[in-house]
Amino acid sequence: MSRAPSAGPRRGSSTRRRVVTAGVAIVAATSLAACAQSQREAGGGGEGGTLTFGAAGAPDLFDPFYASDGETFRVTRQIMEGLVGFKPGSSDVQPELAESWEHSPDGKTWTFKLRQGVKFHDGTDFNGEAVCKNFQRMFSQTGAGQNNALSYYWIENFGGFADGKTPSLYQACDAPDAATAVVHLTRASSKFPDILGLPSFSMQSPTAMDQYQANNVQAQGDSFVYPEYAKAHPTGTGPFKFASYDESNGTIKLARNEEYWGEKAKLNELIFRIIPDETVRKQELESGAIDGYDYPNAADLKALRDAGNNVQVRDPFNIMYLGITQKNNPALQNLKVRQALAYAVDRETLVKSNMPEGASVATQFYPKTVDGYAEDVQQYPHDPAKAKQLLAEAGMPNVTLNFYWPTEVTRPYMPDPQGIYNALAEDLREAGFTINPVSKPWNGGYIDDVDNAKADIFLLGWTGDYNTPDNFIGTFFGTPTNRFYTAASPWGEELAAQLKAADGEPDEAKRNQMYQDMNRKLMSEYLPAVPLSHSPPAIVTSPRVHGLQTSPLTAEEFASVSVSEK
Amino acid sequence: MLRFTIRRLAQLALVVVVLSMLLFAWLRMLPGGPVSALLGDRATPEARARLEADLGLDQPIFVQYWRFLGRAITGDFGTSTGVQRGSPALEVFLTRFPATLELSILALLLAVVVGIPLGYLAARKRGSWLDNVSITWSLIGVAVPVFFLAFLLKFVFAIQLGALPASGRQDVGLNATRVTGFYILDGLLTREFDAAWNSFVHLILPAIALSTIPFAVIFRITRAAVLDVMDEDYVRTARAKGLTGMVIRRRHILHNAMLPVVTTIGLQTGALLAGAVLTERVFNIAGVGQAVAIGFQRKDFPVLQVVILASAMVYVLVNLIVDLSYALIDPRLRTR
Numbered sequence: 001m002s003r004a005p006s007a008g009p010r011r012g013s014s015t016r017r018r019v020v021t022a023g024v025a026i027v028a029a030t031s032l033a034a035c036a037q038s039q040r041e042a043g044g045g046g047e048g049g050t051l052t053f054g055a056a057g058a059p060d061l062f063d064p065f066y067a068s069d070g071e072t073f074r075v076t077r078q079i080m081e082g083l084v085g086f087k088p089g090s091s092d093v094q095p096e097l098a099e100s101w102e103h104s105p106d107g108k109t110w111t112f113k114l115r116q117g118v119k120f121h122d123g124t125d126f127n128g129e130a131v132c133k134n135f136q137r138m139f140s141q142t143g144a145g146q147n148n149a150l151s152y153y154w155i156e157n158f159g160g161f162a163d164g165k166t167p168s169l170y171q172a173c174d175a176p177d178a179a180t181a182v183v184h185l186t187r188a189s190s191k192f193p194d195i196l197g198l199p200s201f202s203m204q205s206p207t208a209m210d211q212y213q214a215n216n217v218q219a220q221g222d223s224f225v226y227p228e229y230a231k232a233h234p235t236g237t238g239p240f241k242f243a244s245y246d247e248s249n250g251t252i253k254l255a256r257n258e259e260y261w262g263e264k265a266k267l268n269e270l271i272f273r274i275i276p277d278e279t280v281r282k283q284e285l286e287s288g289a290i291d292g293y294d295y296p297n298a299a300d301l302k303a304l305r306d307a308g309n310n311v312q313v314r315d316p317f318n319i320m321y322l323g324i325t326q327k328n329n330p331a332l333q334n335l336k337v338r339q340a341l342a343y344a345v346d347r348e349t350l351v352k353s354n355m356p357e358g359a360s361v362a363t364q365f366y367p368k369t370v371d372g373y374a375e376d377v378q379q380y381p382h383d384p385a386k387a388k389q390l391l392a393e394a395g396m397p398n399v400t401l402n403f404y405w406p407t408e409v410t411r412p413y414m415p416d417p418q419g420i421y422n423a424l425a426e427d428l429r430e431a432g433f434t435i436n437p438v439s440k441p442w443n444g445g446y447i448d449d450v451d452n453a454k455a456d457i458f459l460l461g462w463t464g465d466y467n468t469p470d471n472f473i474g475t476f477f478g479t480p481t482n483r484f485y486t487a488a489s490p491w492g493e494e495l496a497a498q499l500k501a502a503d504g505e506p507d508e509a510k511r512n513q514m515y516q517d518m519n520r521k522l523m524s525e526y527l528p529a530v531p532l533s534h535s536p537p538a539i540v541t542s543p544r545v546h547g548l549q550t551s552p553l554t555a556e557e558f559a560s561v562s563v564s565e566k
Numbered sequence: 567m568l569r570f571t572i573r574r575l576a577q578l579a580l581v582v583v584v585l586s587m588l589l590f591a592w593l594r595m596l597p598g599g600p601v602s603a604l605l606g607d608r609a610t611p612e613a614r615a616r617l618e619a620d621l622g623l624d625q626p627i628f629v630q631y632w633r634f635l636g637r638a639i640t641g642d643f644g645t646s647t648g649v650q651r652g653s654p655a656l657e658v659f660l661t662r663f664p665a666t667l668e669l670s671i672l673a674l675l676l677a678v679v680v681g682i683p684l685g686y687l688a689a690r691k692r693g694s695w696l697d698n699v700s701i702t703w704s705l706i707g708v709a710v711p712v713f714f715l716a717f718l719l720k721f722v723f724a725i726q727l728g729a730l731p732a733s734g735r736q737d738v739g740l741n742a743t744r745v746t747g748f749y750i751l752d753g754l755l756t757r758e759f760d761a762a763w764n765s766f767v768h769l770i771l772p773a774i775a776l777s778t779i780p781f782a783v784i785f786r787i788t789r790a791a792v793l794d795v796m797d798e799d800y801v802r803t804a805r806a807k808g809l810t811g812m813v814i815r816r817r818h819i820l821h822n823a824m825l826p827v828v829t830t831i832g833l834q835t836g837a838l839l840a841g842a843v844l845t846e847r848v849f850n851i852a853g854v855g856q857a858v859a860i861g862f863q864r865k866d867f868p869v870l871q872v873v874i875l876a877s878a879m880v881y882v883l884v885n886l887i888v889d890l891s892y893a894l895i896d897p898r899l900r901t902r
Binding site: 152155247251280283287444460462479482 | 598600602603604607610611644645646652653661662731734736758856
């Protein structure tokens with residue numbers, strides 16, 4: 001066939017041009033393909049199988065020391081361990097990387113006997129020296145590393161750093177031998193050693209931290225820049241190892257640590273898929289793409305159960321309160337007015353109609369499982385008549401309050417802010433208060449205003465980090481000029497001082513006595529806010545997931561979890 | 567032509583600078599901010615002050631803007647505070663942009679491939695059942711909110727029938743190799759064809775959901791344009807001249823009706839970017855739209871700035887291309 005010549009010169013050149021173009025395209029494509037070799041490894045499968053869990057957000061980073069968000073801890077908790085841990089299913093401390101510990105009578109010197117034969121994921125030894133290097137690393141942060149948004153838990157629990165600008169609870173660490181680490185404190189603290197169970201104070205490989213410059217955080221522009229270590233090389237001793245983070249597909253993969261010192265993880269692979277939308281998480285579970293997710297909507301629990309899923313409700317470890325700011329409204333500096341608020345709110349009904357299953361009325365500022373809980377605090381049953389009477393006695397029958405409540409948010413302790421506001425506002429009006437509602441988006445002015453003490457009363461709460469009273473009431477009332485502004489009352493400074501004294505009491509029995517006394521006073525003489533409820537967050541898994549032990553600290557570990565075939 | 571292009575590119579630069587100023591000021595005027603987003607219910611007055619100082623948020627706004635400009639010139643657009651904390655904002659955008667582009671291209675393709683022929687047919691058979699059904703369909707397309715349609719599609723095809731994936735970009739277990747970030751392209755390049763197919767399957771429902779509004783608009787404009795042109799004198803003349811119906815339809819009607827349609831397609835890219843915010847949320851696609859949603863929630867100024875500026879640039883560029891393509895469609899415009 002000779003069609004091209006007969007088609008004439010013009011057409012021929014055009015065809016040739018097209019052929020050349022096509023050729024170039026093919027060469028370009030193949031060369032691109034050549035440099036884009038498949039790097040696929042045979043993943044997944046194997047004995048033990050894979051579990052995919054729906055996470056609510058992207059972790060900030062993978063170095064827990066610089067983190068304070070639950071999604072980071074959810075991941076690092078599987079990779080890293082602390083000197084102490086928490087008993088499965090409770091908030092009680094138990095040995096983890098330290099087998100035992102003892103402290104001097106003044107509570108300032110703590111000697112930890114370390115577990116032997118433990119190795120970090122990079123193959124280096126876990127020993128006394130590694131423990132001290134970890135403490136030294138946390139203590140000697142500089143620059144951006146000292147910022148509250150990064151080393152929040154250190155500042156909150158240990159105070160200052162090596163530069164000595166602010167006093168620190170931590171003083172020094174020495175390792176007399178490989179199996180021992182001695183931590184010296186500047187004073188006794190009720191929080192020690194419980195705080196060492198916090199994910200932030202996990203033991204990380206000093207070698208890996210050096211290699212990937214773990215301390216190299218910098219404030220740059222409007223934010224912080226993290227080092228390589230925090231982004232891709234977290235190295236601990238835990239039952240899972242960090243494998244990869246695929247940002248564009250929103251997945252974090254962990255692989256079983258075959259050299260784990262304890263009972264090895266049952267799963268071969270643990271995957272966290274980031275699914276910010278709660279409804280989407282539910283649908284993904286329904287379609288079988290994920291095996292579980294956290295914080296299911298309280299309204300979905302029944303449907304999830306009916307579909308055969310396993311819905312577990314944790315023990316409550318949080319508190320929601322009706323906050324009172326004493327700064328702006330002089331009426332609120334009067335105890336009788338604050339007590340009237342407490343009598344006015346119907347907490348029984350609130351818990352029944354606005355809170356998820358397992359929720360309970362709060363009689364004081366932390367749940368029963370925390371030390372120093374007092375059974376015999378003053379009670380405030382729902383009693384509008386009594387509230388009115390108290391207001392009359394105070395000589396202020398017509399109190400007007402700016403009631404702040406947040407929109408665009410749900411917190412584990414506050415599932416439905418609007419519903420809660422409506423119920424409480426109705427109760428308060430019934431008792432004779434005039435309510436002036438102020439609603440703002442959580443990140444759109446609410447937190448700002450409440451923290452800057454602009455409200456009269458407001459809705460807020462707290463989820464505990466570990467099992468000590470100081471973590472609750474110390475955080476709330478340890479600073480008299482914060483959102484409660486207790487400085488406006490004569491007892492504000494005194495309360496802060498009492499909290500400090502109790503925290504520094506090394507004798508446990510004595511300390512608990514002090515906290516009990518304080519809880520009684522908080523509910524009778526002080527009443528700086530009205531405790532409302534404890535509401536336990538739930539976690540849901542598909543029927544193929546077995547052995548997930550929930551934790552009141554929402555600190556679930558997946559090492560004990562197994563999956564059956566689909 | 568060249569001068570026209572240069573002039574338009576200069577306009578683009580101006581648009582970006584003015585928009586960056588407005589955006590910068592506007593974001594910072596919104597209540598709340600990165601500080602409360604970062605500290606949340608754990609904030610104390612001291613911690614807030616410290617953080618504001620470290621992030622430079624205590625400076626006057628024009629000082630902040632000047633600093634931003636200085637860094638932006640060197641390619642540093644700041645670091646994400648909320649979407650992907652600690653990653654450069656530009657990197658956050660570049661990691662996520664392929665997902666959005668993939669989705670948008672597919673959605674637009676769907677809208678064009680269905681919308682134009684249907685619009686043309688509806689116009690030719692004006693008043694027929696086809697015309698009426700398509701008009702109703704396009705009305706529903708505009709009227710039904712994207713998220714509702716997305717939920718509906720998902721409920722039926724992903725959850726009830728299990729035929730298509732409910733969300734995400736690719737099955738996790740595939741361990742696919744990443745090259746460009748465009749998953750379908752990556753799968754083809756690395757010959758991991760199952761991965762390419764898997765990504766495509768993941769895109770079907772979101773692309774349908776996202777395409778409804780552009781489809782409806784393109785359909786309607788095509789129909790109206792074709793109806794207009796059909797009544798033009800030159801079509802009557804052509805017919806009188808004895809040209810065949812085929813030639814008239816292709817050369818005189820379709821060709822001339824394309825001008826408003828192409829303009830519309832350009833304008834619809836803006837709608838696609840806006841629609842991506844909802845679609846990506848419902849289908850959990852880690853794209854630019856999701857970054858905007860999370861960025862607003864957590865007041866991630868650097869990421870919002872990059873994403874919104876880049877989207878504006880894409881929008882302007884697409885419309886520039888549309889304007890240039892007029893010349894191809896209408897030779898009279900070439901001489902101007």
